[in-house]
Amino acid sequence: MVKVIVYPPTSTILADLVDRMGHTPLVMANEIRKKIDTPSLESPPLNITPEDPKKGLKYAAVDVPSGVRGRMSLIGPMIEEAEAAIIVEDNNCLVGCSGCARTNELTRLLIKIKGIPFIELKYPRDDGEARRFVHEIRMFLEGLK
Amino acid sequence: MIRIAQLSCGAEYSGIQRELERAAEIVGAKMISPEVSLEDVMDVEKRFGVSVPSGDLNLIMARATRLVENPDLADAVFVATCFRCAEGAIIRGEVRRYIHEHSRLPVLSYSFTERTTAETLLTRMEALVTTARMRGLLARERQTGLTAGIDSGSTTTKAVIMRDNQIIGRGWVPTTEVIKSAEEAFQQALQESGVKREEIQGIGVTGYGRFLVGKHFDAKLIQEEITVNSKGAVFLANAQKGPATVIDIGGMDNKAISVQDGVPGSFTMGGICAGASGRFLELTARRLGVNITDLGKLALRGSYKSVPMNSYCIVFGTQSLVNSLSKGARPEDVAMAACHSVAEQVFEQQLQEVEVKQPVIMVGGTSLIEGLPKAMEDLLGIEIIVPNHAQYIGAVGAALLVSGMLEV
Known part of the structure; x- marks a missing residue:
């Protein structure tokens, strides 16, 4: 079983594919759930406090906007933990998105320079492409076993 | 309860959402998020002529559209994006302009960091709520009794x-x-x-x-x-009807307010550093050995072009000032360079956040330092009005x- 980070890191479709193939998906929803379930913190809605963008300084300099660093405080540790990655390009916001293009760019960059196996695909636009898309991801995930 | 529509990107991830809500609560308001449909988000290109890679910024535009079409959804609007985000700054400006032009909702534009607190926002939120709640009182044109x-x-x-x-x-x-x-x-x-x-x-x-x-x-x-200063400014400048822009460079901060019929429409407040405030001009006067009331007249005889000065930081600004004098710069040139530097920072930081419409009225004690309105006039390329009793x-x-x- 391998820990697989998916890009976009909010994609539940990709997370589901990883899970079905017996691996552990690393996705933002899980990180946010941990935050929300943390007792005694009161910074709704995500329970992210002003300390979190400071933790994000590990991944981006202080002149990078606080929203990027706050997001990276969730995504950065997932990249560190990841043993493989699935990157889907040309997706629109419906597939999953951190909401911030700069965060997306930094996430892709950090995944690619980590030196872990990754597969990069275009988002499918029709039924045929979708079938090939799922097949390629499946082959990649099987190869990780 | 005044409803402030929050149109923001990054606030939750910067850990300041609670602070925004707290500031609103203190001034008797609550933050709301206008609901939008998927179509609204996908349609922003048609409405605004642009859609951007950041999904949350497209969401801001969709929410702005919803507000313009249904102005009863909120009483005021708070548009905010992360400080230092170019994409966010462009969309924030465009959304502010769009709401300002298509509705009567007062708009506050702001860029935040993780250090933004409720206290930082309090005066701005108070003004936003006042504009929404006391529109009738603010429309008052005559003092009686x-x-x-x-x-x-x-x-x-x-x-x-x-x-x-x-x-x-x-x-x-x-x-x-x-x-x-x-x-x-x-x-x-x-x-x-x-x-x-x-x-x-x-x-x-x-x-x-x-x-x-x-x-x-x-x-x-x-x-x-x-709200009070913009009212005083349009009253003294006899510009109570129609649009006007009020620039108030204070001792500690600056305000730029876009006014319509005497009521603030959009406004911004702040300054990156004391280098953009009256404090820097006080310091310049002291260093030049002149009274602050004479600094402006001295500046009018000089030119800023021969004295490099950047007052983004009051310490560096002072350093430029001292260096220039030690190299033999003329006091009048240094005085004008200081005025130009303050005006330039207000122009770059504040006036980009509001609609600059004529007449442009400069007020506050600093407006009496003649070099400052002159420098602003040069930067904007339009006449600046300094009314009688501008300091009051x-x-x-x-x-x-x-x-x-x-x-x-």
Whole structure:
């Protein structure tokens, strides 16, 4: 079983594919759930406090906007933990998105320079492409076993 | 309860959402998020002529569209994006312009960091709520009865006595102890007017010390300086009808306010550093060995072009000033360079956040430093109006507005 980070890191479709193939998906929803379930913190809605963008300084300099660093405080540790990655390009916001293009760019960059196996695909636009898309991801995930 | 529509990107991830909500609560408002459909988000390109890679910014535009089409959804709008995000700044400006042009909703534009607190936002939120809640009072054009206004500023305290739309007494003292300075300014104004304290029908206060001073004088109106100053400015400049832009470079911060029919539409407040405030000009005057009241006339005889100066930081600005003088720069050139530097920073930081529409009115004590409006005039390429009694706008605005409360 391998820990697989998916890009976009909010994609539940990709997370589901990883899970079905017996691996552990690393996705933002899980990180946010941990935050929300943390007792005694009161910074709704995500329970992210002003300390979190400071933790994000590990991944981006202080002149990078606080929203990027706050997001990276969730995504950065997932990249560190990841043993493989699935990157889907040309997706629109419906597939999953951190909401911030700069965060997306930094996430892709950090995944690619980590030196872990990754597969990069275009988002499918029709039924045929979708079938090939799922097949390629499946082959990649099987190869990780 | 005033409803402030929050159109933001990054606030939750910067950990400041609670602070935004707390600031709204303190001023009797609540933040709301207008609901949008998927189609609204996918359609922003058609409405705005642009869609951007950041999904949350497209969401801001979709929410702005929803507000313009359904202005009853909210009473005011807060548009905010992360500080230092270029994409966010472009969309924030465009959304502010769009709402300003297509609705009567007051808009506050702001860029935040993780260090933004409720206290930082308080004056701005208070102004936003006042504009939404007291539109009728703010539309008041004439002062009636016998009223007083006190502006307890960070550097100076001003007071005026007004009777039947005329200023009949003025007081102006440096701010030391807040209440003592307010009393002194008030006494000066009473003395000039020949009016007794007990004859005053109502007192309005504004400025940093407004809460303390308001309590001391049992003021009928205690109001932040954005709404009060813009009212005072359009009154003194006789520009109460139609659009106007008010620029107030204060001792500690700056305000740029886009006004329509005497009511603030969009506004911004702040400054990256004291280098963009009256403090820097005070320091320049001291270093040049001239009185602050003479700095402006000196500046008008000089040119900023021969003195490199960047006052983004008051320390570096002072360094430039000292270096230039040690290299033999003429004092008049240094004085103009200081004025230009302050004006340039306000132009770059503040005036990009509001609609600059003529007439442009410069107010506050710094507007009397002649080099400063001249520098702003050069930067904007339009005439700047400095009304009579420009240093008293806060006090005048307070005296004018409180007269409206006497009739309630």
